[in-house]
Amino acid sequence: MAFRTSAPLTEEIAERINWLGQIGRTDNGGVTRLLYSDSWLKAQTAVKQKMEEMGLSARFDDVGNVFGRVEGTEERDRVILTGSHIDTVVDGGKYDGAFGVLAAMIAVSRLKQEYGAPKKTIETVALCEEEGSRFHLAFWGSGSITGRYQLSDATTVTDGQGVTLEAAMRLMGFGQGKYPAARREDIACFLETHIEQGQILEREHLAWAPVSHIVGMKRMIIHLSGESNHAGTTPMTGRRDALYAASQMISDVISHAKEQNNGLVATVGQISIQPNVGNVIPGGCTFALDVRHHEYDVLHDFCTKELEKFRLIAEKESVDLDSKTWLDDAPVKMDPAMTQRHVSLARKAGIPFKTMVSGAGHDSQIFGTYCPTAMMFVPSHNGISHSPKEFTKLEDLETGVRMLMKILREMAY
């Protein structure tokens, strides 16, 4: 590691991670902070208070995002925004999202302590609902800032108990004009530090990565209808076995993703068959397909070709195929100029790094279509995320904070 470790900085990071990790802590040692739950409000409020303690001027917006501001001495009206989110999946880890929020707070407060007020205004942010774990509407916080979502969208989305996003938000005191509107026009750029959620940095013994793209993603549901029949009395010829057809499709799509060898990933993570009885030929099969790549053409061509193959397999096996693409997100390119400057800074600092693609979704993909955006990864042990086992070594967290400090120093001072 090129950075000399600084006991006070390491200690501060450890202390902050553990402090925030206590809020919404589960018996499992994990963290559950679902949007507009009590533990979420407790965490957002604690973050706001901590921002104040750290010398930032803090405020909520009307959807519950929390900002901590340091006023620029020369450019006050355009804001360098940096942070991440503190909502979690059920029984998630204490690094995902949280680290990006804390890294921003620590970096900005340390810069202020060391160099005084910046020339350009910086705000740290704890965004709300990146995960979409309570409401199936991810990126509610960043989407509200950037204009992707309106408050009216909150009336139609409900959680598992049938509570609307609007009702849940109001119960927490938001969505009523009590705070400034979420929509912003003053964001100059967005920077997010996050754990990788994969094993690439760890396996390649790297400490840090500027992200070039956040992948595009297509998610499909494939439903096959064949004919259920007796496993013993139905000859092999003339069967309409939906699972047999599905197994050929799954085997085909995963094999071809492997063969591409271009970073495309394809996953079938969900399957169900009907009637799912050992001695009955499956008459129905439904499976989910998730495909990701950082170039939309590659993603689209792969899916189009595979669906065509699925059709041929379905025809051969005399099953009816119904496919639905319920998510079709284009890849988002991070700002090339910002990314390039970060590469130079990392090279100068002598840290082992590589530019990489994010296979997971992040708030940065929402900001990425709205303003120049940059994202930075730190390693993630065993690539485990959304789990109490989530872990990143302190020295890697420190690298993340130090790089963010260098970047903000260069940008704002």
Add this chain to the structure above:
Amino acid sequence: MAFRTSAPLTEEIAERINWLGQIGRTDNGGVTRLLYSDSWLKAQTAVKQKMEEMGLSARFDDVGNVFGRVEGTEERDRVILTGSHIDTVVDGGKYDGAFGVLAAMIAVSRLKQEYGAPKKTIETVALCEEEGSRFHLAFWGSGSITGRYQLSDATTVTDGQGVTLEAAMRLMGFGQGKYPAARREDIACFLETHIEQGQILEREHLAWAPVSHIVGMKRMIIHLSGESNHAGTTPMTGRRDALYAASQMISDVISHAKEQNNGLVATVGQISIQPNVGNVIPGGCTFALDVRHHEYDVLHDFCTKELEKFRLIAEKESVDLDSKTWLDDAPVKMDPAMTQRHVSLARKAGIPFKTMVSGAGHDSQIFGTYCPTAMMFVPSHNGISHSPKEFTKLEDLETGVRMLMKILREMAY
């Protein structure tokens, strides 16, 4: 059809089928008569009474089988036994089992009316629990007669509510020595008429089939352990995807069963994956494999070779494989001499028939290892069984009864 249809016989069959189908009738138009339930007892008791009305001397045995006897004038001590079962699956049909019982009753009573007492004793039988639907112990009635099961086996088997087979049996008045013991040493041979439960006869426009074998069956559970991981951030290389491995296995085993083209059938009817979330690589997969053939060597070789292939696929995909064969039943050959005589009778009668293998299990496979046994199929519309939609045309039912009459006449008179 070579037989002149006889209105009285057709009517009698229709009347009897509908009469028995009313007992345990479901809202669906199906029939539910689980072993030792009220509807089952009602049906067995009604069958006993009907046997008496039809001129047979009827009795229960100690497990609840019902027999209707016509004493032979020359050979009294060795019994030609013919019948089937009246228990059903939940919401089953009114032909499966029931037709074989009624066909025997009608055939024997008509022969007696027409030709008087036979030389050899004949008994018709309504066996109990062929299906194994309430207790996972199929063939309890025939198994008790042939000595495969002892009363003590009833103490260890429970239904879904935790009631032991013994307790359920006692509640109905059986298993207490009130009736003669089930075990018999006087059975000369067994004959069973049954609906095919497949589509072969219907598709080939045949009216009847003597059965040469009841298939052997292996049933396995295959469990694969890989590694769950993020669908977006885990590169295709180095994944340990349990469903991808399973889909190759399923595709392979079904393809190879098709290629055999020797009557072997293989079915994967049940599958589950863990965690079964669309954006998570499946770390675990469990599936059930059901393979059947009428020659044990063919069955055994196929399964051995497939398991070896499964191992190679598992190795290639870096998943751990665990397989368990929980059922390994050898095929049972029906008595060749009896079957040959039935072929001659069918040929003489001029009915369109073929000798075939039964892919489903029947009481005849229990009797088949104990005494000379013959089984006869009538067609089954669309091969549907264990369903309210079960249906066999009256003219086909009549062919079944007439053939049984010819056979019994030749054997017993």
